[in-house]
Amino acid sequence: MKNRILALLLLISFTAFGQVDRSAPPKPGPAPQIRIADYESFTLDNGLKVFVVTNSKLPTVAFNLIIDSDPVLEKDLAGYVGMTGRLLRTGTKTRTKEQIDQEVDKIGGTLGTSSSSVFSSSLKKHMNKLLELMSDVVINAEFRDAEVEKARKQILSNLISSKDEPDEIAERVRRKLFYGEGHPYAEFETEASVKKITRQDCEKYYQTYFKPNISYLSIVGDITLDEAKKAAQRYFGDWKKGEVPKHTYKQPKAPLLTKVAIVDRDNAVQTSINIGHPVEISLSSPDVINARVMNTILGGGAFRLFENLREKRGFTYGAYSQLAPNQLTGYFAASADVRNEVTDSAVTEFLYEMKRIRTEPVGENELQKAKNYITGSFAISMESPQTVASFAVNTAKYNLPRDFYSNYLVKVNSLTADDIRDAANKYVLPEKSYIILVGKAEDIASKVKKFSSLKIEYYDDFANPVDPNAKAVPEGVSAASVISKYIESIGGKEKLMNVKDRKTTMSASVQGFDVTAVLLQKAPNKMLQRISVGGMEQVMLFDGKNGVNKSPMGEEVLEGENLEQMAFEADMLAITKLDELGIKATLTGVEKIDDKDAYKIEFVLPSGGKFHHYYEKESGLKLREQRTLSTPQGTFTQTTNFSDYREVNGMKYPYKLVQSVVGMNIEMTVSNIEINTGLGDDLFK
Incomplete structure (x- = not known):
């Protein structure tokens, strides 16, 4: 299950990939003569600079507010500036997030926020209501603890999904090397920093930097200069200016x-x-x-x-x-x-x-x-x-x-x-x-x-210097001792042997699709897995001897390394009888997994295929699995991280599995684990 949950999602990914036109662009023609539309500007008494681009082709208006503050050092709270931008849209002194959503939807408008901008648009006839909402968010934002926790959860989920992606890792290292310690561009969010952010941190940033005298408002659409002046004054004229800190960096x-x-x-x-x-x-x-x-x-x-x-x-x-x-x-x-x-x-x-x-x-x-x-x-x-408006603001x-x-x-x-x-x-x-x-x-x-x-x-993955030679295994520790500690950490061999069958139900959401997965296992070595996503279903079956993979792409009878891998996964006691199965285990080093020291064990199947498990040094629990997938689309590395271990019938099982492969991540949440319910053999035929 844990090594194959993304198989059907790969189908979705590669189907979408195949629809992208990667042909060469057409040969360029002669350079056209381009005339840039003019814009007009004015400044409110509070210092807000306003730029107006009139375009009456459609009865719509759009407003974009830019807060031109210097980047700040977030230090061990990296991420609080970005979280502030998220929270702007979640409530004001007079409106909850739900009320804002309802009022925006009612006029068919849009309203978005970030740490340095607020954007809105609607039909011209709804302009006053739109600006009432936009100015309320800008001037009267109120941060609620419940919304802070929601934002934190979303950010952490995104971090977990992306932290193992090579491009994300390269970007973190690039920023740290290019800019160095003490520069805001060298900072990036981590799980630890996001967990430290408080409502007060976000409030302070908003109160300090959201000021009209360092801001630019562009207005684009079916609106005259006179209308724009009246609207800007009415909705942003009372916005209080203030002194904003300046920051300089080497x-x-x-x-x-x-x-x-x-x-x-x-x-x-x-x-x-x-x-x-x-x-x-x-x-x-x-x-x-x-x-x-x-x-x-x-x-x-x-x-x-x-x-x-x-x-x-x-x-x-x-x-x-x-x-x-x-x-x-x-x-x-x-x-x-x-x-x-x-x-x-x-x-x-x-x-x-x-x-x-x-x-x-x-x-x-x-x-x-x-x-x-x-x-x-x-x-x-x-x-x-909007391009003309951005030109005006940039100028x-x-x-x-x-x-x-x-x-x-x-x-x-x-x-x-x-x-x-x-x-x-x-x-x-x-x-x-x-x-x-x-x-x-x-x-x-x-x-x-x-x-x-x-x-x-x-x-390392978070741009911290590491010594490549500092991965020595402590004396007396072996693959056998690590595996033995793992078995004890999840409940012990005796309890593990008493598990005759197990049903695991999981769910996730990926790329807009709801994913459900059910895994059935029965001693000694039978397994059935069903994954449903986007109206498609994949079935993987091992009857104790033969393995098959059924998907919308067809049916595949498993052989060689793939069959051996499925047999290993199907056998709930496989980790206790590696010699009997002809699997060699070697302790190859100590590595960091989410700031935890973990023993890395390489498993070699009888066919020569390899995969790796990582066991936490302190607790003994398994933190990660890695294997190489060979598919018609190429060879890929698949990583599965395990966390949130919970006890079921005296045994510990991970309730969160995060998988990463080909740039796609999915967080599976276990909703239920049932032990010894009497699963019939007919289910595995």
Whole structure:
């Protein structure tokens, strides 16, 4: 059950994946002539800056409020700023969340909040009601303990679902390395930090930073300037201005020498590569447009990195780069996911392309292709009136020239190969980069050490430095002793042997689908599992000798390693008779699982197939299982985490199972476990 619960969900995932159009984009046409609609602006007495874009094509209006505060250090409360944004929508001094929802639904409107913005929209005829609700949320927000706990639960659930994803791990390490301790961009939410957040923390942030004198309000739609002035004054004129703290931080710098950082995922078959460094670039930088065109050529949709690593060499499904301007500090990063065996080759090609764009002039055709690509994207964005409003806000927020956007394409089309090379030499630093690799260290470390004269640095999943040699097993501890302690921790061998049959019922919600699963097991080694999701059902059956997997994709008779794995899962006493089953168990080390020391045991099936279990050093309970899945779509690592152990008939069972595979996560919650109910043999035929 625990190793196969995602099989049907993989079907959903790959079905959706197959519907994505991954064909090459059409050839770009000539750059169109674009006229940007004008906007008007005014400022209320409390300092709120308002920008109005009139568009009467539809009888609708939209309002977007931006709070322009400096990032703050959240320290051991990382996540409280984001939680504040969630809570804004959950109640005011006069309305509960339910009342807000009902009133917004009644007018067919939208109302969304974040830690730095509030957005709303509706038909023009409902504008006053919409603004009444929006201003109430902005000015009179009230944080309730019950809503804080709901938000906390949602955030923790998201963290649990994503914390083992290689891309998320790489992002955490990237932020810590790029920005360093003491910088707000180096912070990220953890389960520990979210659990510490209080209602008072969120209230204090709201009361300190939600002020009109650092805010911008854009109004877009079927509205005149006069109407906008009256509405802004009526609903936001009484919003009290106040002094807002300013924060400054040390500008992060690229490393003096390239550094290689590895997060060891010892069961991974792929490596997540992220190569980059911080850069000092903002929207107000004089060469920001040059830099964007340069990065498009290097790592845009179907440009150099994509062409080299995917089309030419087949290392990955996609390789891209990003040059992100930011008023505090920007960054450059290039990334891809590749097979372990080509990790060093892929890094070589990344660095080659990063060096090439700095040294070789860009060809005329390639430069024009990038210009046309950006011009087309710009033209499409102009179809939305909200784009014009964002241009107006950005012009004021970043102190840009009034004609910055109206001359944007003129600037793009005037760039030369020398401009591109100059931007590359300033913002792309292949010899002063962090090479961050999330993958199997055993397979990749020896091959990638050539990229730096410095020693490879190792980090855990949450960007904490680790010693790769500090995983020694204490003297006297063996696989047998760890397994023995596990058996005792769940109730003991005698009680385990008294379990003649077991029925486990579980449920979850994933990608909008309700998932239900029922697992039946009967001694000595029979198993039936039914998973229902989105109107589809998967049945996995082991009758003690033969195994079959039935799904909407057809019926598969299990053989070899897959059959051995199912037989192991079906036998509730398998862990007590490994020698009899021909399974070898080896204690390979000690690793951290959610800040807990865990013994890692490698199991080898008679066919040679391997899987791993992790047992908590202190309690003996099993915390994690890992195995490799071989499917028609490729080979993937599947991880299952176990927690919330509860006692049933004197035995302990996990009531929460969190699985991760191919970037998809699912949290299964056990609702019921029934022991020795007399399951009949006919159920397993």
